[in-house]
Amino acid sequence: RRWIADRWDEATASLSGEQAAHLIRVLRAQTGMEFDIVAGDRVWRGVIAGISGDEVRFNLIAEVEADPALPVTLLLSIFKFDRMEWALEKATELGVERIVPIVARRSEKHLAASAQNRVERWRRIARESAQQSRRSDVPMIEDPTLLKTAARRESEGLRLLLAEQERSTTLRQALSTAMKEAGDEMPRIRMAVGPEGGWAAEEEALFDEEGWKAVSLGPRILRAETAAITAMAVVAAMLE
Numbered sequence: 754r755r756w757i758a759d760r761w762d763e764a765t766a767s768l769s770g771e772q773a774a775h776l777i778r779v780l781r782a783q784t785g786m787e788f789d790i791v792a793g794d795r796v797w798r799g800v801i802a803g804i805s806g807d808e809v810r811f812n813l814i815a816e817v818e819a820d821p822a823l824p825v826t827l828l829l830s831i832f833k834f835d836r837m838e839w840a841l842e843k844a845t846e847l848g849v850e851r852i853v854p855i856v857a858r859r860s861e862k863h864l865a866a867s868a869q870n871r872v873e874r875w876r877r878i879a880r881e882s883a884q885q886s887r888r889s890d891v892p893m894i895e896d897p898t899l900l901k902t903a904a905r906r907e908s909e910g911l912r913l914l915l916a917e918q919e920r921s922t923t924l925r926q927a928l929s930t931a932m933k934e935a936g937d938e939m940p941r942i943r944m945a946v947g948p949e950g951g952w953a954a955e956e957e958a959l960f961d962e963e964g965w966k967a968v969s970l971g972p973r974i975l976r977a978e979t980a981a982i983t984a985m986a987v988v989a990a991m992l993e
């Protein structure tokens with residue numbers, strides 16, 4: 754597990770709050786014990802130099818090689834919160850860089866209305882999942898955004914709309930073509946997953962107008978969270 758520093762400079766770092774409490778009470782941290790500490794975008798081996806109250810202070814002794822996130826933004830339609838949380842956690846394990854929760858036409862109204870109240874919880878899930886999977890960074894979870902705004906704003910890189918249509922190419926084919934065209938420099942990838950009721954026709958048309966390409970994950974209809982995780986796994990398999 755990696756611990757995310759609250760404060761740091763070139764030679765020291767400190768943790769407070771829940772992380773420090775866990776280190777002190779559960780792991781019985783003591784001076785001299787070593788842990789991996791994430792300080793900004795770098796990871797260090799840190800040795801505990803002191804514990805006071807609810808703060809643990811480290812001396813940073815050696816830099817640990819960082820593992821960069823996959824260059825993927827996931828536009829995740831709002832669907833049942835327990836399933837969405839599962840998708841957020843697993844996408845984080847698989848290396849997602851950024852998640853934009855989107856309010857789609859078929860996102861359930863009461864969920865869409867209370868999504869903003871969930872954001873802090875989603876950020877905490879991403880943070881804990883990043884620590885658990887020893888990521889050196891935490892994916893950014895944006896505020897919930899209307900689909901129309903997101904389809905227009907997220908306008909760069911390879912934009913892929915996950916859609917279970919027979920006419921679409923597969924995600925693997927689309928990535929493979931993009932990789933050939935791009936040489937070694939893979940563009941940033943944006944992938945959008947629809948809600949349980951799927952995309953409305955006008956939403957597919959809007960994505961199309963904005964230059965998104967429809968891609969499929971195969972012949973079976975997957976639940977939204979399965980589609981999100983499968984898409985991340987396909988990207989990870991091809992890029993890593």
Ligand code: SAM
Nearest residue numbers: 915916917946947951969970973974975977980
């Ligand atoms: N419209 C579908 C229906 O009721 O027949 C269900 C939508 S599915 C449960 C939720 C989302 O997962 C879809 O909008 C799509 O983004 C994604 N998805 C599911 N299966 C997929 C597949 N085989 N290929 C690509 N995307 C898929």
